[in-house]
Each structure stands twice: as structure tokens, then as C-alpha cells.
Amino acid sequence: MHKTVTKLADGRELIYYDAEPAVRDAVDARPLSPVAGVSEVRVDPFTGDAVTIAAHRQGRTYHPPADECPLCPSRDGRLSEVPAADYQVAVFENRFPSLAGSSADHVTPWSDGPYTLAPGTGRCEVVCFTPDHGASFGDLTEQQARLVLDAWTDRTAELHARPDVRQVYCFENRGADIGVTLGHPHGQIYALPFTTPRTAQALAKVAEHRRATGRNLYDDVLAAERATLGDPDSRVVLAGEHWTAFVPFAARWPYEVHLYPNRRVADLTELDEPARAEFPRIYLDLLRRFDRLFPEPAPYIAAWHQAPRPAEAELALHLELFTIRRTAGKLKYLAGTESGMGAFMNDIRPETAARTLREL
Numbered sequence: 001m002h003k004t005v006t007k008l009a010d011g012r013e014l015i016y017y018d019a020e021p022a023v024r025d026a027v028d029a030r031p032l033s034p035v036a037g038v039s040e041v042r043v044d045p046f047t048g049d050a051v052t053i054a055a056h057r058q059g060r061t062y063h064p065p066a067d068e069c070p071l072c073p074s075r076d077g078r079l080s081e082v083p084a085a086d087y088q089v090a091v092f093e094n095r096f097p098s099l100a101g102s103s104a105d106h107v108t109p110w111s112d113g114p115y116t117l118a119p120g121t122g123r124c125e126v127v128c129f130t131p132d133h134g135a136s137f138g139d140l141t142e143q144q145a146r147l148v149l150d151a152w153t154d155r156t157a158e159l160h161a162r163p164d165v166r167q168v169y170c171f172e173n174r175g176a177d178i179g180v181t182l183g184h185p186h187g188q189i190y191a192l193p194f195t196t197p198r199t200a201q202a203l204a205k206v207a208e209h210r211r212a213t214g215r216n217l218y219d220d221v222l223a224a225e226r227a228t229l230g231d232p233d234s235r236v237v238l239a240g241e242h243w244t245a246f247v248p249f250a251a252r253w254p255y256e257v258h259l260y261p262n263r264r265v266a267d268l269t270e271l272d273e274p275a276r277a278e279f280p281r282i283y284l285d286l287l288r289r290f291d292r293l294f295p296e297p298a299p300y301i302a303a304w305h306q307a308p309r310p311a312e313a314e315l316a317l318h319l320e321l322f323t324i325r326r327t328a329g330k331l332k333y334l335a336g337t338e339s340g341m342g343a344f345m346n347d348i349r350p351e352t353a354a355r356t357l358r359e360l
């Protein structure tokens, strides 16, 4: 993997990742003035959950026509966020970030009675998976998917090293139904100054399990799933030599798959070469199954769970992939029970969803 770091016209960082050495010296010729991201992190006194308030994001780009796509390469006099006429994988800082180091210059942390507020420091990045506007992640070749994995890994290492970052979250939202404002295949990376609520909850359960059994909860869950291999009611969708994909026991979404490396690691930087080499085949297979679930490719969220820093070695790296579609043309909305109470109601038995995904 070859990396070239450069700057956009407003000072934001742009990083090219190439499979082979490439000259990336195109200059951003747009007249852009710098935008200072300012946001706050407030803590919910009842749950301890961090809530980010980023009021400056209202003016961001919303569904631009394809010929104005800011993630396509810059060609034919049309200037985008990527100055090069072509690229393989490109990562740049979001122009309208929910979290930004500059927040620290504008927001003073305070705590008063039940309330705590801190600046929304950290960083938000956009990852362009391919220059091909009409493709999706599932259309990538294994070599392209490997380059994306290498880019995620490099970003994780670099962002974890920042003093204002607690957790690095790489994710993809795919499909307009899920609120994606740009059609170009891309993901995002949030380098967060706090531990996310889902991770904090998991860490508490993992610690409880360690005290009760002396074992790691992720190890026990993976072993329990792999023990059912070959059983018609197994929740395993794909079993590789280095990765296992399964529908979780208490799936919250109609189609939800968790992808674990068979050897537990804390984050992407700890994956060994055999696991990295097998990942593209397994992940592309999984995404293509999701694309075949319905007549129209399903919207999905793919979320990498990584251990926060400083080291929370008990948290296991894994990816959670789910679609909000229940059936052709029908979305699962987070309504009264889910949004109001955090209590999910799933209409599809996880074992049935796993069989459907296996047989696709």
C-alpha cells in the first residue's frame, strides 16, 4: 500500500492510498475558505451517553446531481474534493465535520450539578472506496477491497495516536433510505473524543462476564456460534479459515450479521496477514448476499467496532452489518418501542434470517 498525504485548498488533509506507487501531485484549484468545525459533547445524566451537538452542519451539501458529485475525481474542468483525475482510494477530512479539533478553541469544558459539557474534538473523515460513481462496495474487486481495509487500518493507527481521540469508528451507510446524501460509494471515519454508548455497554458486560467466568465474552459467543456449524438452525452465514459471519442470537434488525476474526484482536491494526488476506473474499461475499436479499439492493449500515484507547484489550474487533429493510419495499422504522424505549422488536427469527442468507 502506498500513501500520499496532501492538502486541499482550505487546509484540510487529503490522503491517497494506491496499490502501487503513484504520483499524486494534483493541486486543489477551488477558491475554498476554511470552515472551523465547532461542536459540543453533552452527557445525558440518566444514561451517561455522550450526545454531540454540531449546529453548524445545516449548510452541508444535500443530494447534489451526479455531475456535481464532490467524491468523483476532478475531470473535464469539473473540480471536486479529490483534485486528481483518477484515484484508487482517497480519504479526506469532512468539510462540515460533526467533530473537529478546532472545537477546543471555542468551547470550554464545564460541569455543573447533573450536567457535563466538553468540546466535540476529534476528527471526521470521508473514505472514497473507488473513483467509479455508479459502483457499490459489493462491486469492488478483492484487490480494491483489500486497499480499503489497508486504508481503514492506517487511519485507525494514525487517529488513535491523537491525544483528543478515544475511539476510532469506521463505517459505511449505503442507500438513500438510510439518509446518505451522496450516491458515490464512500464511508466515513469518526475519531471520537468519547467511548460510544454501544461500546460502553459492551465493555460493562464483557467485564461482568470476565469476573463471573474468567473468560472473554466475545470468545465465548464466537465459540458458541461456530459449534453449531452444519446444524440447519445454525446462525452462521459464512465460516472462513480466519473469519466467521453469523446472525447474532438477539438480532435487533431483520437482517443483521456480525463478522468476527477467528483470532480475537482489539482493532484493525492487530489483524495478522492471513486474516487481512481472507477479509476481502468473505466481506464481498456477505455484501453480495445482502444485495441479493431483495429485488432492489438493500440499504445497509456496516459498522466496525474497535476497542477504545487507551487499551481496552477485552473489546474484540468485529463488523456489524445490517439493513433497515424488512421486505421488498418495506423499511423497518425505529418507532415508539425502539426510539422511545430502546427496546427492539424484530419480525424475523435470527435462525431464519441466517438460513435465508446462507442459501442466497
Ligand SMILES: [Zn+2]
Pocket (backbone or CB within 6 Å): 069, 070, 071, 072, 132, 133, 184
Ligand atoms: Zn461520484
